[in-house]
Amino acid sequence: MPTAPPSLRFPTADDVVGLAAAHHPLSVSLLMATTPAGRMGPRDRARLAALARDVHRRLEDEPDRRWAATVRAGLAAAVARAQDGPTDRGLAILVNPRGAHLHHLRVHPRDRVVIDPTFATRDLVRSTSEDPPFLLLAIDGRAARLFHYDQRYSRPILGHDFPMLRPEPTLRDRVAPEAVERHRRERTRAFLRDVDERLAGRLREHPLPVVLVGSDRTAAEYLEVGRGRRIAAVVRSGAAHQPLFALEEMARAALREHVSDRAAAALDTAHRRLRQGRAVAGLAASWQAMLHGEPELLLAERSYAAAVRVTGDGFTLADDPEEPGVLADAVDELMEAALARGAEVVCVPDGALQHHGRLVLVLRGRAPVR
Numbered sequence: 001m002p003t004a005p006p007s008l009r010f011p012t013a014d015d016v017v018g019l020a021a022a023h024h025p026l027s028v029s030l031l032m033a034t035t036p037a038g039r040m041g042p043r044d045r046a047r048l049a050a051l052a053r054d055v056h057r058r059l060e061d062e063p064d065r066r067w068a069a070t071v072r073a074g075l076a077a078a079v080a081r082a083q084d085g086p087t088d089r090g091l092a093i094l095v096n097p098r099g100a101h102l103h104h105l106r107v108h109p110r111d112r113v114v115i116d117p118t119f120a121t122r123d124l125v126r127s128t129s130e131d132p133p134f135l136l137l138a139i140d141g142r143a144a145r146l147f148h149y150d151q152r153y154s155r156p157i158l159g160h161d162f163p164m165l166r167p168e169p170t171l172r173d174r175v176a177p178e179a180v181e182r183h184r185r186e187r188t189r190a191f192l193r194d195v196d197e198r199l200a201g202r203l204r205e206h207p208l209p210v211v212l213v214g215s216d217r218t219a220a221e222y223l224e225v226g227r228g229r230r231i232a233a234v235v236r237s238g239a240a241h242q243p244l245f246a247l248e249e250m251a252r253a254a255l256r257e258h259v260s261d262r263a264a265a266a267l268d269t270a271h272r273r274l275r276q277g278r279a280v281a282g283l284a285a286s287w288q289a290m291l292h293g294e295p296e297l298l299l300a301e302r303s304y305a306a307a308v309r310v311t312g313d314g315f316t317l318a319d320d321p322e323e324p325g326v327l328a329d330a331v332d333e334l335m336e337a338a339l340a341r342g343a344e345v346v347c348v349p350d351g352a353l354q355h356h357g358r359l360v361l362v363l364r365g366r367a368p369v370r
């Protein structure tokens with residue numbers, strides 16, 4: 001029987017919005033790639049210690065010694081917790097004098113330390129985008145159960161609608177064995193139609209992608225009577241009796257194509273809106289449009305970063321991200337501004353926007369005239 005995975009703290013979309021909105025003159029972001037393990041391995045521990053030393057070196061230049069001391073203490077506690085705990089593909093430690101945050105990531109970030117007035121949240125955005133919340137509908141021979149995965153773990157939905165028990169065989173089935181299969185199909189279809197209606201009610205409250213788990217036969221019957229557009233992915237398996245964390249992992253794996261489709265759809269939207277004059281391309285134009293327009297969707301290539309010195313309502317590029325007065329990553333700053341204003345942020349593969357300055361901002365209306 002599979003064993004439960006170690007406790008990992010992944011960021012949720014709400015976490016990202018909150019961290020992106022956090023502002024303090026001394027905000028430290030430490031990001032690094034890690035190797036998945038039940039406890040951080042020696043190499044990752046050594047790399048984490050080296051990045052922490054880099055933070056301490058850069059804090060020596062901070063004029064407010066009290067702030068610097070508070071950040072050092074928060075960083076030390078977070079590093080110790082990370083070194084003694086499990087790992088996934090990445091780690092983010094975000095510290096300012098108001099608090100420290102440790103998150104594991106489902107993506108490999110580039111190892112770096114950023115000290116800015118805001119946290120570097122780009123890799124947290126990537127992690128949450130590739131690990132979306134979803135509903136898991138598990139149907140077996142006894143019942144239909146619904147679970148809500150909220151980017152950390154799944155919870156069963158308990159209420160008047162779920163779980164929903166399958167009807168027991170009727171007396172008619174027992175006295176008319178020649179009609180058993182026909183009656184079974186009629187009962188099953190009625191049961192699955194009811195399941196679909198109840199699912200629709202839940203989706204009106206939580207419009208999330210749905211992963212269906214069931215046997216080949218059950219999945220086929222449900223897709224025949226239900227509205228297939230409600231289902232983002234299907235796990236055709238007799239594994240409905242697996243532990244919940246195992247079902248969760250299978251569902252997450254099945255959603256990978258759905259996640260790729262979302263990124264492709266975002267690219268299609270960006271290209272269409274550029275033709276319509278309702279989007280701008282490139283860092284400079286997006287910076288201006290963010291100030292004067294209504295952002296709806298921001299797309300950026302995964303590794304695109306730019307150190308800048310802000311000048312009025314614009315900026316000039318800088319060579320050294322550690323130079324005093326330099327914003328280490330203007331792309332990350334744009335992502336945070338977009339999230340704060342309710343826009344969606346999507347990271348796309350490098351090269352996907354090579355003809356558009358590696359970054360596109362889609363607007364709710366016409367692009368502002370410069």
